[in-house]
Amino acid sequence: MEFGDILFEKESGIATITINRPKALNAFRRQTLEEMIQAFEDAGQDPDIGVILLTGAGDRAFCVGGDVKEWGPSGYDGSSWIDIGLPVIRLQEVIRSAPKPVIAVVNGYAIGGGHVLQVVCDLAIASKNAIFGQAGPKVGSFDAGYGTAYLARLVGERKAREIWMLCRQYSAEEALNMGLINKIVEPSELMDEARNWANEILRLSPSSLKMIKASFNADTDHIHGLTQLAFGALNFFYGTPESLEGHRAFIEKRTPDFSEFRARGERS
Numbered sequence: 001m002e003f004g005d006i007l008f009e010k011e012s013g014i015a016t017i018t019i020n021r022p023k024a025l026n027a028f029r030r031q032t033l034e035e036m037i038q039a040f041e042d043a044g045q046d047p048d049i050g051v052i053l054l055t056g057a058g059d060r061a062f063c064v065g066g067d068v069k070e071w072g073p074s075g076y077d078g079s080s081w082i083d084i085g086l087p088v089i090r091l092q093e094v095i096r097s098a099p100k101p102v103i104a105v106v107n108g109y110a111i112g113g114g115h116v117l118q119v120v121c122d123l124a125i126a127s128k129n130a131i132f133g134q135a136g137p138k139v140g141s142f143d144a145g146y147g148t149a150y151l152a153r154l155v156g157e158r159k160a161r162e163i164w165m166l167c168r169q170y171s172a173e174e175a176l177n178m179g180l181i182n183k184i185v186e187p188s189e190l191m192d193e194a195r196n197w198a199n200e201i202l203r204l205s206p207s208s209l210k211m212i213k214a215s216f217n218a219d220t221d222h223i224h225g226l227t228q229l230a231f232g233a234l235n236f237f238y239g240t241p242e243s244l245e246g247h248r249a250f251i252e253k254r255t256p257d258f259s260e261f262r263a264r265g266e267r268s
């Protein structure tokens with residue numbers, strides 16, 4: 001398989017998907033997501049693969065979410081009614097429905113939609129210098145559904161609301177303490193540790209693991225409906241002056257000024 005935005009490797013039962021846009025801190029665009037979906041589907045169906053690792057290229061970022069520089073006035077090119085040209089829902093679903101464990105190997109920033117990707121993985125191992133957070137309300141966007149309701153399952157409602165309502169950044173240690181990730185290691189040990197976890201998993205019954213994952217998922221599958229509603233709402237929100245202010249502020253490297261939108265609470 002030929003890919004441009006990702007690397008896809010398979011070795012000794014482990015598939016590794018690496019988002020390979022380090023100059024943009026591994027922000028994703030449509031092509032990135034389409035390639036990731038294809039790779040996850042392939043690895044999910046491959047009987048020789050028992051574990052899938054998801055990571056980012058370079059040493060600065062796992063993924064910082066949607067590539068804000070590729071937004072047009074009403075979203076991304078190729079918009080559909082729900083995915084705004086970015087098939088994020090489909091990617092989240094293929095990660096959840098892959099019938100084997102998916103481990104997020106977080107090697108730096110996991111921000112915005114990139115953070116939600118690590119949230120929907122089954123397990124997460126991070127380097128000591130990893131940084132976690134949501135950023136949508138800063139840039140006039142939101143990756144809600146799994147990004148909100150499932151996040152609350154991981155860290156509790158209070159913390160999840162704090163993460164979204166303040167858009168702060170959290171250290172790996174804070175992430176570990178709030179139950180957002182499973183383990184922290186030195187940056188130089190990250191991939192080895194991820195492979196150790198994967199090899200431990202490879203010694204277990206694949207059918208048991210598949211059913212266990214399905215049973216965990218069944219308890220939260222209704223969130224898929226919330227995700228669809230949220231992305232439908234995002235489609236309406238994109239291109240409004242409020243959303244554009246967040247977008248322009250990011251491009252112009254300034255603090256956004258949303259004050260004029262506070263009173264309206266409606267599409268302006």
Ligand SMILES: CC(C)(COP(=O)(O)OP(=O)(O)OC[C@H]1O[C@@H](n2cnc3c(N)ncnc32)[C@H](O)[C@@H]1OP(=O)(O)O)[C@@H](O)C(=O)NCCC(=O)NCCSC(=O)c1cc(O)c2ccccc2c1O
Binds near residue numbers: 027069
């Ligand atoms: C991540 C940061 C905190 C890093 O800060 P730092 O100071 O260390 O580095 P720089 O800010 O100088 O960044 C280096 C370089 O990378 C560019 N960059 C960073 N983030 C993005 C991005 N998201 N898109 C494009 N480019 C990015 C940055 O501009 C610099 O480039 P230069 O050319 O200037 O050198 C900090 O960078 C930061 O806060 N970044 C923004 C993160 C963010 O807002 N993420 C959320 C984006 S919205 C989103 O995730 C999203 C999710 C979805 O599911 C969607 C679904 C459907 C539609 C849209 C969606 C969507 O937008």
